[in-house]
Amino acid sequence: HKFSFWRKKGVKYIQPEIPFGNTKDIIFLKKTVAEKYKDFYDEYPNEPYVGLYELSTPSLLIRDPELIRHVMVKDFAHFQKEGSSTEIKCGAPLNEHLLNLTGSKWRSLRSKLSPTFTSGKMKLMFNLMLECVDQLKEYLDKYADNEETLEMKEVMSKFTTEVVGSCAFGLNFNAIKDENSEFRKMGRKIFEASITAPFKRFVRITFPFILKVLRISPISPELVNFFTGVVKDTIQYREKNNVVRNDFLQLLIELKHKGSIEYEDSSEINKNELYHEEINGKTKHMEIEFTDNLMASQAFVFFLAGFETSSTTLSFCLHELACNPDVQDKLRKCIRTTLNKYDGKITYESLQNMSYLDQVVDETLRKYPAGSTLGRVVTKPYQIPGSSLKLDVGDKVQISVYALHHDPKYFPHPERFNPDNFTPEAKAKRPNYTYLPFGDGPRNCIGMRFGLLQTKLGLAVLISNYEFSVCEKTEIPIRLDPKKIIISFTTGAWMKIKKCQTV
Template sequence: MGLLSTVLYLLLPAIVLLYFYIRRKYAYWSDRNVPHVPGSPPMGSFKGMGTKYHFTEIMDRMYQQFKNTGVSAIGMYLGFKPAVLVLDLDLIKRILVKDFNQFRDRGMYFNEKDDPLSAHLFSIEGERWRFLRNKLSPTFTSGKIKYMFNTIKDIGDEFLLCFDKYVEKKHPADVKALAQRFTCDVIGSCAFGLECNSLKNEGSEMMSIGDEVLKPGPIRTMWFFFLMSFRNFSRKMGFKQIPGNVTKYFMGVVESTINHREKNNISRQDFLQLLMQLKNRGTIEDHEEESKETITLNETAAQAFLFFFAGFETSSTALSFALFELAANLDIQTKTREEIKRILKKYNGNITYEALKEMTYLEQVVNETLRKHPPLGNLMRIANERFRLTNPDITLEPGQLVMIPVHSIHRDPEIYPNPERFDPDRFTPDQVEARHSHSFLPFGDGPRNCIGMRFALVEVKFGIVQLLSRLQFSVNERTAVPLQIDARSSLLDVKGGIWLDVSKI
């Protein structure tokens, strides 16, 4: 009994202190009289995320609740961390562009020492981000993308052949799974010169690793929230965000490929080769002088990791949603195909980089897909210094997290009337000019927008052209309409898959 009394004597004060600590944490916004969404441990304002609800569904509810209340931003809680949800498009423009230097960083967790793959361009901060962004930007020039386009075309032929068995057997095709194999092979080749053979083998080890990264379970989701809430503490403790088996696999791929190329004096025009130049010379442009500032092997692997996983999943998501919308709207599918055939006729039936640039209606189709189904439904920034908001009247402190609800803005009926309708004519030049410049943000905006945007768009457009020029698509009854988003997915993934019927034209 004496031991029990001692334990209770020590434990009860700790429980009481923890209770008041949590209570104070979740009183942050009410203490400042800021309109907010209440929070509770461990997910803050995102209760049920990853199990019952997708992240964007919770953000949509917050947006709808407060968008017409006259405030430009509201408070909420990401885990234990007080955060701001921005509702006003003018304020979004200030954060992303006009006042960028005050919101330069994303506030993501990274740990260069213990979790090297987490320290990539998307997450790193300050001058190191600026250095890498400047050095890596030439990777995605038109000239570099045009060179990689031949690789995309070769893999595109295999992509088209994959549909033959569905045509012959009259079976529906899961286009998300096929799109993933296509983009996995494209990124694997353009990034590392590797033949993933996902299309031939109906999957690959690289794809399995990708699913582990991009479809975390509830426990890993809560762990991510913890790391975001206690970034400095987590770094000091050496906590990792990326699973150890993923780090081991990916570091092994990068290191062995670099060693093989350097030992055998092999050079390829791919992303890894450019990173190797940056590692060895501090520059990726042949006409520039070598720089004293280079990157490490760990930094090289981290950037390759980002390029693969960001490009693999976002591009396949956009491509599969585009195919679904074209299958569900046969008049738009016909109009898109007519433009494709008309322009390809000028190029003797060859899909070229220049031909894609001429397909203006296809561009509208892709933009409308990204409007209705943005792969990344939310943008994040942190205040790098104190920043005053006037409505509500609050001062953001350094390190304060700011979130921009891209998915909610894209589905706002006051910006896009009848937002559930798929209408590429929303993106005619006149329609775009009539809207706010920051009402369409699939790739973010400002100096920290998506560095691989042009490559991703080329990949998606090519996939559509390659398939639509030869095949007709319609929605199979196996697809649950309206589409239901899988709550477990980091990006937008459809529960049950996107199943389309395929026939040759």
């Protein structure tokens, strides 16, 4: 009965394999979510959407960019819930963050946190990032002097852990120099793949209520205690000693005491706030109390989202630059030419003027989007525009970002690493909503500016100081790791590093 859902609605669908639906390869770690959903996407190239089954749960995969615009932006009022989030009881340790909250509580928290990610706040955090860059160079110099081979994913994770530590918690995590850094260990624990991964994934997808009934948190008690302890101790120390820093935790403390943060200027008001006003004009904002748990949850998700996604992007980018030395040379020239106009210094402003660096990062996020799928749940009955298909409350829709980014209709020769996909001319020719590395609409990635800033800063420093080339251990082509939650290398990002000749 469950597996006849799409047939009864007259929707073209992928034939399910009972009891796994269409997700057997994902559950048993044969394929990544990214690759499997691309298979679904490719099956019906001329359809605006296709029906599939995540185990026995029907899900509608949306292919058409115009329809994606409706779901994510225009008709957002019907899809105000993330498809990946299970209902989590508020108060559960570290779970009260934007990825899990819905409705008025999400709306209120989102609008309160949005001013913490304006370009003005990023400029203040930039100086903290620069300190981490000096540590990275010191660490890499000893390898580059001897032209050694290095696994750069781990190095990039150390760097982004250090950046997030400084910008979120105001702490020196010592993640770059210290092999036994506690925060680096905790970061590994969150994302490490284990032999129980298929079982946990099966339970989370099929029986999320079991996690609720048994009060099992997806986050281990060790991580909960560690993060809540760090946040509480740091806040107490600052309040007691009147310590003020330009970081995320300081902004949370400000929210706790004042209830809101000012935008630097009106032009900075996030366009998504305007969506909220338009969509929820009649809804009252829910008052939120910034408890220790709520603050720890925000700091935790900042750490979670801030270090792994950016380190993955950085390491994939370095891999592609090692495999494409012509692109690497062109990027180095662009960075050095720009720096010459700024007395050779990397500043917030100089980074904004490296157009080819932007193209290289955009192309990396096209080939390897950290969020390979975007899920939404229907919160108000919805009729698909231009069709008779009606979706009811609770129905799921999915968007395969990875498939859109690898569709030759939008990106010719999608397996080639080609930063020219992001020249102004190339972008102008493409339909909107075909490039979604950070999602879009009111539930887009709130930390997008922060992620891009640390990624671009890292690359500007790395490429202006070092040359990266392939070595015996470099995996070509890359195999993606089905055990990992986000797109990852299977064998690591191995490459050779040497000092650059200065011009």
